[in-house]
Amino acid sequence: MNYIGIDIGGTSIKGGIVTPEGKIIERFVLPIHHELTGEQIISQLGDMINETLAKMGTKPSDYLGIGVGCPGSINSETGCCDFSNNLNWHYLPIVKILKEKTGMDARIANDANAAMAGEAKFGVGKSYHNLVLVTLGTGVGGGLYLNDHLYVGNEGKGAELGHIIVQMDGLPCTCGLRGCLETYASVTALIRQTKEAMEAHPESKMWDYVEHDINKVDGKTAFETSKQGDETALAVVDRYENYLTVGLVNFCNLFRPDAIVLGGGLSNQRDYLIQGLEKKLQATHYGFTGTPAVKLLVSNLGNDAGILGAAALYLD
Amino acid sequence: MNYIGIDIGGTSIKGGIVTPEGKIIERFVLPIHHELTGEQIISQLGDMINETLAKMGTKPSDYLGIGVGCPGSINSETGCCDFSNNLNWHYLPIVKILKEKTGMDARIANDANAAMAGEAKFGVGKSYHNLVLVTLGTGVGGGLYLNDHLYVGNEGKGAELGHIIVQMDGLPCTCGLRGCLETYASVTALIRQTKEAMEAHPESKMWDYVEHDINKVDGKTAFETSKQGDETALAVVDRYENYLTVGLVNFCNLFRPDAIVLGGGLSNQRDYLIQGLEKKLQATHYGFTGTPAVKLLVSNLGNDAGILGAAALYLD
Structure with missing residues (x-):
């Protein structure tokens, strides 16, 4: 049916x-x-x-x-x-x-x-029992698929993945708290981090990428310019991936999912993003040695x- | 059967x-x-x-x-x-x-x-569908009961509640990471925080409580002395509860559970602990307004x- x-x-x-x-x-x-x-x-x-x-x-x-x-x-x-x-x-x-x-x-x-x-x-998570979807866009969102079922919590209001505090007394978040993952790992945060780095580094190729108009900075600016070897852009991507990794480590330690699915605008970076994150996740050993590996996947359902x-x- | x-x-x-x-x-x-x-x-x-x-x-x-x-x-x-x-x-x-x-x-x-x-x-969580158990002892541990079932994740190795990072580049944790909830909200952490406060405040009544032997400090020292109105002890308890609240807010936003059950040695403080935490949780609105309330309960299964x-x- x-x-x-x-x-x-x-x-x-x-x-x-x-x-x-x-x-x-x-x-x-x-x-x-x-x-x-x-x-x-x-x-x-x-x-x-x-x-x-x-x-x-x-x-x-x-x-x-x-x-x-x-x-x-x-x-x-x-x-x-x-x-x-x-x-x-x-x-x-x-x-x-x-x-x-x-x-x-x-x-x-x-x-x-x-x-x-x-x-x-229907998507890349089809054959798995325990999944975390992390969407990287204006905010950080996502969902939980646990024990072969969607998990939504009381009244269906759970799974606010972007609103876990990863930095006590950290940056203010739109939700009213401080130090939420979203304030460090959303595309909005990446754009802020990119602009800050550009202002500190007038020699960065990122200025060429945005035709010297800082208002044109978007989620691609640092990623695309880093592929050309620009050091400032590489540092922005590295730092952003570090932030995101903190969130992913937390989800690994809490859920030990079979896979984490990345979605949202930034997931267009696909292999490039995954590669960087996989290395960093491996380096942190998901918090403990001898734990099952967690696959990193990218959403494929598109529009x-x-x-x-x-x-x-x-x-x- | x-x-x-x-x-x-x-x-x-x-x-x-x-x-x-x-x-x-x-x-x-x-x-x-x-x-x-x-x-x-x-x-x-x-x-x-x-x-x-x-x-x-x-x-x-x-x-x-x-x-x-x-x-x-x-x-x-x-x-x-x-x-x-x-x-x-x-x-x-x-x-x-x-x-x-x-x-x-x-x-x-x-x-x-x-x-x-x-x-x-069998315990206090009997009538609920979604629960988080947080045990406060040498470390911070616990478990997840979601959609009416125990959630353990891949290979049964999930629910390491104490090993979510709440402070990036924070204090080193025994697991090898930095800034895990456990390093701020375990009884071990509370003892460390108590000793530090005592050393800075020779006038604190906590010194009497431990008969002037700092090696006698345990998880009860600050809580029991704070009940006598000792300011240093009150500040230790307040700060410790702030740390613990960060973990609880994260669990609320992720799971929107019906209730959080506190267990482990520190749960002997029962009402006193719950009272402080409830106020702090309420003040943070669990991250968003209009969200369902989460009950704070204390384990009653004992030995x-x-x-x-x-x-x-x-x-x-």
Whole structure:
């Protein structure tokens, strides 16, 4: 039986009909009109799902249900988006509205947790029992797949991987704490670290890379320039990887996962990033000698990760 | 059906017959003679189990199996003690020997993970779905009970809760890393912090408490003296609780557990410790607003925790 996967983003909602093998056989997109209420938007989504089913010559009972991945603070137990900063939603009962509109079952998870389900069921994590997904983007996020199941914790609000403190009294974090992993290992942090290094090193080739405009610095600047042997860039990458390694060591010691999957924008660096991290992880011996090795993998679901992850909630 | 619970310690092995309700209806103890090999000791243990069964007028098929909690690096999948520093055991196939000797099924886990199972099945954690056990003793240890099951990770070697880095480039840890939670929040760390404060404050009442012998400082010194209002002791307790809170916040943000169970020697401070920690945890909002509350509990299994935890491996 097929599933519906729904990927709620900041500007649009992407949906798809997904087979049990993880193939998307039909797609639809609903632009989000921010002048509408959350109820109205999800109601529109319900209509669009119904239309898609009709168009395919199928009926609700032909599907196991609708899986939804949504940003913000999601209560998987009540099926609500308790809070979404970007969408300005408060206690929006997404599952209830979709069930009423479509007559189908529905499940919801935080988008990062849904992505973890996608990696475990359809992605590079497919053959493993215990996985940690670490997404490196504006923040550090991710999910936990433990004992062959997605782990989301009480109300579905766990797995805030970026908000473990790795430096007591360290840099202030957007969450209100200090020294969270996110403040050292996100792409935002990498950009800050890159700019600081450039300002201290006017001779760095990174200045050429950004055409002498520091506002053009992004997550690629240090990585790409380091490949040309620029010492300042190499030092930025080295330091950034050290920070990230602290997070990975913590996850290794806590979960002893079979594999850690890296996702998010920075995972485009793939082999280059993995190579550096593997060396550093090995050097720290994961904290103890004689422990099982942990594989480092890179997400391979690309743009479909959201839809597939949401649908994968029905495979868990 | 009853179980056999086996608690392997540094100087003796304690065993018991445990009912499904967590009552120990028969006990036995095997002193460990360190001149014997590991194989010989476990073989003796098998004999003692057989004798106990005979004495009770029961046979192997009257029991679900033998649960074993063992210190060191335990591979739950192969049933081996891969390495135990104190016992000097290397790749000792405990499960295999016990099965052969008794004709019963057997399971093994690291003692901290077994203790987590005990708290979840027979202890204060009984009614919860997601739990973290944090034991405060010579080191910081514990276990994870997630999605209603004990989580041990690859080879059963996960849940090294004390070896998450909370201070990059921090104090050296016995594990070889730097800045592990254990180096700040263990009783060993508390004793070090107490001594340092006493040396800086000759006027502290803690000197009276230890009869002016700094070698008598233990985990109780600062806590007990702080109850008398001694400022230096209060500052030690406050700082220690801050360190511990960092670990607890990390576990909250990662697992959003229903409850955290405190165990180990320091949990004797019970209400006093909990009170201080609850205030500090609340002040940090667990990293985010609007998140479900996490209960702080204290282990109540006492000296039987080891036997009950080992038996509980059969309830998982």
